[in-house]
Amino acid sequence: MARYLEVHPHDPQPRAVAQVVDILRAGGVIAYPTDSCYALGTTMGSHDGPERIRRLRHLDDRHHFTLVCADFAQLGHLVHLDNSAFRAIKAATPGPYTFVLPATPEVPRRLSHPKKRSVGVRIPDHPVAVAIVRELGxxxxxxxxxMPGHEWPMTEGWQIKEELDHDLDAVVDAGDCGTTPTTVVDWTSGAPEVVREGAGDPSRFE
Structure with missing residues (x-):
């Protein structure tokens, strides 16, 4: 059964955040709030976490995860940024955007695109998500x-707990955080290309 943790959306309790991080460090999979919608998360080094998420969402091996960062310094260790990308992305973060960029050697090969060697990264504008990632380090x-067959993501922590109780290790409930996923911007060609319009204003990258 999943641990159910109610966390204040603007001022997350350190003890609750620490409990979430303990579950992640033990290899667990969590549901947690972001500035676009609820997300599933696990650590980069988790042995079976990524496969559990793929199974849960009926995704194949070609699905690429997003690496969620606490700040721009953390993001900068994962991807290569030229000056124009650096300025534009720094101005748009934190926010509901995912940026696909060339990965650095810090990113395990199994987590990057096999041909492009790229990875998606983002910095959410949600205190709970940032607190979890910062505590995780x-x-x-x-x-x-x-979920498969659903048009929209689930928006309520209690609903996630009810429906996915045996598939997750923890549900972090910080209230409704919306149903619109991030806007995805692919920067692998050296110029921004909006490949999915979502919660972030795409016009700044068009």
């Missing part, structure tokens, strides 16, 4: 909590 391997 490393990026969180993440995927939107959009």
């Amino acid at each position: 490393e990026p969180l391997l993440s995927s939107s909590l959009l």
Whole structure:
């Protein structure tokens, strides 16, 4: 059964955040709030966490996870940024954007695109998500909590707990955080290309 933790959306309790991080460090999979919608998360080094998320969402091996970062310094260790990408992305973060960029050697090969050697990264504008990643001390391997056959992600922590109780190790409930996933911007060609319009204003990258 999943541990159910109610966390204040703007001022997350350190004790609750520490409990979530303990579950992650033990290899667990959690549902947690972001600035776009609820997401599934596990650590980059988790042995079976990524496969559990793929199974839960009926995703194949070609699905690429997003690495959720606490700040720009953490993001900068994971991807290569030229000056124009650096300025534009720094101006848009934190926020509901995912950026696909060339990965650095810090990113395990199994987590990057096999041909492009790219990875998706983001810095959410949600105090709970940032507190979890900061306490963890490393990026969180993440995927939107959009279940097979559902048009929209689940928005209530209690509903996630009820429906996925035996599939998750923890549900972090900080209230409704919306149903619109991030706007995805692919920067692997050296110029921004909006490949999915979502919660973030895409016009700044068009």
